[in-house]
Amino acid sequence: MGYKITLIPGDGIGPEIVREARKVLDAVGKKYGHEFDYTEILMGGCSIDAYGVPLTEEAVNTAKASDAVLLGAVGGNVGNSKWYDVAPNLRPEAGLLKIRKDLELFANIRPAYLYSELKDACPLKDEIIGDGFDMVIMRELTGGLYFGERHTESVNGVMTAVDTLTYNEEEIRRIAIKGFEIAMKRRKKLVSVDKANVLDSSRLWRKVVAEVSKDYPEVEVTNMLVDNCAMQLVMNPGQFDVILTENMFGDILSDEASMITGSIGMLSSASLGKTKLGLYEPSHGSAPDIAGKNIANPIATILSAAMMLRYSLDLDKEADAIEAAVAQVLKENYRTVDIMSEGMTQCTTTQMGDLIANHL
Amino acid sequence: MGYKITLIPGDGIGPEIVREARKVLDAVGKKYGHEFDYTEILMGGCSIDAYGVPLTEEAVNTAKASDAVLLGAVGGNVGNSKWYDVAPNLRPEAGLLKIRKDLELFANIRPAYLYSELKDACPLKDEIIGDGFDMVIMRELTGGLYFGERHTESVNGVMTAVDTLTYNEEEIRRIAIKGFEIAMKRRKKLVSVDKANVLDSSRLWRKVVAEVSKDYPEVEVTNMLVDNCAMQLVMNPGQFDVILTENMFGDILSDEASMITGSIGMLSSASLGKTKLGLYEPSHGSAPDIAGKNIANPIATILSAAMMLRYSLDLDKEADAIEAAVAQVLKENYRTVDIMSEGMTQCTTTQMGDLIANHL
Numbered sequence: 129m130g131y132k133i134t135l136i137p138g139d140g141i142g143p144e145i146v147r148e149a150r151k152v153l154d155a156v157g158k159k160y161g162h163e164f165d166y167t168e169i170l171m172g173g174c175s176i177d178a179y180g181v182p183l184t185e186e187a188v189n190t191a192k193a194s195d196a197v198l199l200g201a202v203g204g205n206v207g208n209s210k211w212y213d214v215a216p217n218l219r220p221e222a223g224l225l226k227i228r229k230d231l232e233l234f235a236n237i238r239p240a241y242l243y244s245e246l247k248d249a250c251p252l253k254d255e256i257i258g259d260g261f262d263m264v265i266m267r268e269l270t271g272g273l274y275f276g277e278r279h280t281e282s283v284n285g286v287m288t289a290v291d292t293l294t295y296n297e298e299e300i301r302r303i304a305i306k307g308f309e310i311a312m313k314r315r316k317k318l319v320s321v322d323k324a325n326v327l328d329s330s331r332l333w334r335k336v337v338a339e340v341s342k343d344y345p346e347v348e349v350t351n352m353l354v355d356n357c358a359m360q361l362v363m364n365p366g367q368f369d370v371i372l373t374e375n376m377f378g379d380i381l382s383d384e385a386s387m388i389t390g391s392i393g394m395l396s397s398a399s400l401g402k403t404k405l406g407l408y409e410p411s412h413g414s415a416p417d418i419a420g421k422n423i424a425n426p427i428a429t430i431l432s433a434a435m436m437l438r439y440s441l442d443l444d445k446e447a448d449a450i451e452a453a454v455a456q457v458l459k460e461n462y463r464t465v466d467i468m469s470e471g472m473t474q475c476t477t478t479q480m481g482d483l484i485a486n487h488l
Numbered sequence: 489m490g491y492k493i494t495l496i497p498g499d500g501i502g503p504e505i506v507r508e509a510r511k512v513l514d515a516v517g518k519k520y521g522h523e524f525d526y527t528e529i530l531m532g533g534c535s536i537d538a539y540g541v542p543l544t545e546e547a548v549n550t551a552k553a554s555d556a557v558l559l560g561a562v563g564g565n566v567g568n569s570k571w572y573d574v575a576p577n578l579r580p581e582a583g584l585l586k587i588r589k590d591l592e593l594f595a596n597i598r599p600a601y602l603y604s605e606l607k608d609a610c611p612l613k614d615e616i617i618g619d620g621f622d623m624v625i626m627r628e629l630t631g632g633l634y635f636g637e638r639h640t641e642s643v644n645g646v647m648t649a650v651d652t653l654t655y656n657e658e659e660i661r662r663i664a665i666k667g668f669e670i671a672m673k674r675r676k677k678l679v680s681v682d683k684a685n686v687l688d689s690s691r692l693w694r695k696v697v698a699e700v701s702k703d704y705p706e707v708e709v710t711n712m713l714v715d716n717c718a719m720q721l722v723m724n725p726g727q728f729d730v731i732l733t734e735n736m737f738g739d740i741l742s743d744e745a746s747m748i749t750g751s752i753g754m755l756s757s758a759s760l761g762k763t764k765l766g767l768y769e770p771s772h773g774s775a776p777d778i779a780g781k782n783i784a785n786p787i788a789t790i791l792s793a794a795m796m797l798r799y800s801l802d803l804d805k806e807a808d809a810i811e812a813a814v815a816q817v818l819k820e821n822y823r824t825v826d827i828m829s830e831g832m833t834q835c836t837t838t839q840m841g842d843l844i845a846n847h848l
């Protein structure tokens with residue numbers, strides 16, 4: 129069967145890692161008899177260079193008309209680049225925020241787990257790691273401070289900036305449902321993170337999560353304050369299965385969680401909405417300093433492609449095959465430089481893509 | 489000379505640890521010829537029990553009329569206590585927010601450093617710890633989401649909650665100045681943390697910090713996004729000297745930073761305003777589960793008392809003496825249970841207080 133895939137190579141290492149993911153998808157297609165029909169669109173700095181905006185309406189329409197979107201990364205070094213001396217809505221990252229909003233991708237899923245083969249790269253001590261950890265951050269992605277009204281104005285001669293954090297019960301309910309659904313497929317433990325001792329939006333969040341939880345009596349739910357969660361991630365990451373939280377808290381906590389794995393180059397993510405159409409991207413950024421050197425780790429993007437097969441195209445078997453190939457290549461001790469250690473075989477971006485494609 | 493000290497024992501382990509800090513202050517007074525005149529006020533759950541509100545106006549006035557305030561901790565187990573089934577402004581923590589606001593304590597200083605004696609308790613691996621770390625989080629404490637307008641209302645039948653994040657340039661300038669002042673007394677490195685790729689308030693923050701930095705040419709300033717900072721704290725804590733940030737980001741990052749030290753029972757904090765009057769408290773909470781057992785670690789509160797002597801009473805020599813006494817007791821291998829390890833001598837809350845007082 130044929131599937132329409134929008135590819136967004138983006139900036140920095142984006143094009144290199146998306147190329148490898150495409151290589152792996154093609155190998156999957158060949159093996160299982162699927163045709164992937166790719167259309168590339170520009171987003172981020174490359175789109176600014178070409179069109180003066182980080183994402184055109186045409187590009188959005190292309191994405192909307194496809195079955196799924198696979199993204200590399202967008203942006204450069206903030207404050208250090210020609211792309212950043214402009215209004216915020218014209219900067220590379222604005223493309224990412226726009227596509228999330230235009231495609232209504234309200235649910236961002238970021239797995240963070242310890243690879244047993246890469247335990248040495250984990251910054252945490254063995255006593256803290258214990259039996260390892262394997263969690264998923266379910267982050268609300270189209271609400272809160274990111275999309276609230278904002279303005280800067282002079283109040284009696286004093287410049288004053290205002291951002292608004294808004295959530296309504298429907299926005300909270302739909303992300304909470306996604307959180308509980310994923311918890312049901314996992315260890316059935318959900319920690320909802322908020323700042324209910326301060327914020328009205330967090331109190332509404334807590335109330336709606338409690339309501340939704342009634343439909344999932346098997347899931348053990350607890351509430352945790354965001355500051356406490358930032359501590360618990362470092363102290364006892366093994367306690368978490370699913371973390372459900374709003375946009376800004378999710379931004380901070382998912383980055384913290386990905387870093388405690390020690391293998392951010394391995395972590396994929398999915399952004400989902402009401403339809404099957406989703407956007408898939410590595411958890412890491414565009415790493416402009418290593419762009420073009422053929423040393424970036426393509427695994428996070430390749431695993432994002434696997435998530436894409438699973439969530440948007442219902443190709444579970446094919447997704448499993450990619451994940452198994454990645455595991456096998458790691459087991460055979462191949463490593464890109466970011467996860468390199470003694471006794472392993474170092475390989476380039478393209479070599480890693482080839483290895484995974486060949487192991488399918 | 490005589491000093492008026494307001495003591496707020498608060499809830500949970502608060503009374504036990506404040507008692508030990510007072511013991512140490514009395515010993516300092518005796519040695520150096522100062523008189524500390526204490527008045528106790530109620531705040532938090534104990535005030536709710538006594539007066540139905542977490543902090544009375546009279547209590548605030550007592551605090552205002554004193555030279556400094558020393559606090560234990562307030563609150564209980566959220567969602568698990570008689571104090572929490574009421575409106576948010578009547579809960580224990582509301583007392584803390586009220587006293588910060590009423591005393592205009594806009595600058596919260598939270599040191600986070602690795603005690604070489606307690607390195608084993610640090611959750612990070614030795615390679616990450618490197619030569620250790622020693623940072624200060626300078627958190628804005630009376631603005632942002634904590635004190636913005638908020639409400640919950642039905643919009644076309646859908647419950648909607650709104651919180652507002654507001655900062656004006658004066659609020660940013662005064663905390664930035666405090667941040668640069670403290671950097672000048674330290675290693676002269678300041679990282680200003682914001683989310684300028686999304687928030688208007690962060691863009692104003694960045695602009696004002698850049699302006700203030702011109703008056704401190706010796707201080708090396710960098711901007712860092714909050715999600716990146718959450719990662720860097722785990723990956724390379726040694727890079728930080730002073731972290732300057734707004735209220736909510738500071739709440740999250742300071743808790744993360746305190747946890748990576750592995751010794752949260754040792755970390756003090758100060759909240760300062762325009763005058764000398766400051767509020768001093770341990771970085772940890774009220775730990776209701778261990779309250780009354782005489783096992784809590786009083787060191788964070790004792791070191792907070794030392795900060796109080798230094799910042800509010802200009803008694804530097806006396807503050808140094810307390811810090812030296814704490815260091816000496818640790819060197820002699822005395823430990824409360826939270827920092828206990830093999831070969832050390834375990835002691836109770838009161839024993840630890842006695843030991844430190846006797847070492848002055």
Ligand SMILES: CC(C)[C@H](C(=O)O)[C@@H](O)C(=O)O
Pocket residue numbers: 221224225379685686715
């Ligand atoms: C680039 C930025 C706007 C974005 C965010 O804050 O959501 C990024 O940090 C992420 O987490 O995907």
Ligand SMILES: CC(C)[C@H](C(=O)O)[C@@H](O)C(=O)O
Pocket residue numbers: 325326355581584585739
């Ligand atoms: C208790 C709570 C309101 C408070 C805060 O969020 O400021 C606490 O977490 C702190 O950091 O002092």
